[in-house]
Amino acid sequence: MPPFFLFGLEAINPHKPSDYLKFSLDNEELGTVTPNDQGFWGLGGFSAINPTAENPWRFGTKMAPFDQEFYFLMNLAVGGVNGYFPDDGVNAGGKPWINTSPQASTDFWNGRSQWLPTWHIDENNGESSSLLVDYVKVWAV
Template sequence: MRGAVAFRDDFTNAHLNPNHWITQVTSGTGWRNEFQVYTNDQRNLYIKNGHLYLKPTLTIDSGHFTQHDLYHGVMDVKKTWGTCTYAPNRGCLRDAKDGLLLPILSARIDSIATLKYGQITVRAQIPRGDWIWPAIWLMPKHSIYGPWPKSGEIDMMEAACNEHAVWDNGQKVGIQRVQSTLHLGTDHAHDHQVYDWAFKSKGDWHDFHDYKLYWTPDHVIMSIDDQVITRMDIPDGSTVWDHYKLHGTNPWKHGTKIAPFDQEFYLILNVAVGGTYTMFGDNTHYAYPKPWSNNDTDPAKNFWAGRHNWLPTWHGDDVAMIVDYVEMRHL
């Protein structure tokens, strides 16, 4: 039915519904090389007062690892948390001789429900705290056009949650900014991004807001509290490939005009920390020198060594992404 609710979760039960969500448990941080392990620990993923919390904590506070372990131990994810959902990139087993064990534990969940065209609303509050990187995003269920970025990625919301992060031009790009991005392209080296930002001139985004995706065979629109941030409009007679004047071999020649965004996607909610990606640029000005650089051989080690600066900015549940509800509607 047009506009019918395809999926909704208000997080009113005591625990996350396993029929709605897959809880990722892995230390495989991917090419962004982030500093967290995703766990199923109730300190990282829990429901309280009708809200879902995805909260980063310190690995040494878990009861499983000591400070000594970070530098000299082994992290067996399945042994520690009972399962491992993603093995690549040292996702199930890490040895400190290959680099500091990841110093942060956090949470990521993937929706079992998928959507192809319609509207997704996530009402959520992003964290506050240095180097915290929350995201509300979607990935293709079957990747019918090939591996990333050929089959696309939809990032409804990403943020760098530092209180103080400023570009040379004076623009505040910490918690005063949220970003929405579409990724598409022929390979990792040719990731075409369609993106924009929403800035707060006063205050910040650390409050509840409605993050929305409106998606049709003609366009993809992402908004915050109905303020449009990023949009893709593909006119009749054109295609994504032609519209953005992309080069190489078109992986979407057998798709519709909005391909790769003409297939089923699932929703992801996660809170990452750090990483060697442009979310935390080396040339951005922070409240203190960034403790790692994006070309470090062991960035997590340098991040951890600088905790005397960033840990005082982490306060209780403020570091969590708090989700009120998630809703998917058919077009």
């Protein structure tokens, strides 16, 4: 069985505002993000990416959007067009979709002859290439 790791995200408590996000792996701090007065909008450089876009968090604190309840999204993002998989990236099996495709998920599935062999699904029920989540624990202090 693949090893399991404890990932941590220490965010803010709505009743006790903070000015950072802290990330950890197996209780070892990996990094802290402290946005400036422009918040995560400025930190992400979104105005440079799209100068006509309005900051959707402009009425929040500099910790917005993390200054309110939010959802965790855990996925592999296969077939995604958010830039996590660049079109010119080098990886086993190649990338059977492009980020500008309006049907990237379908392109991914149709290209399964390229990537499916890299998943080794015939070995140990494919567990060595799976996203396995034992549990998710969320609490507020």
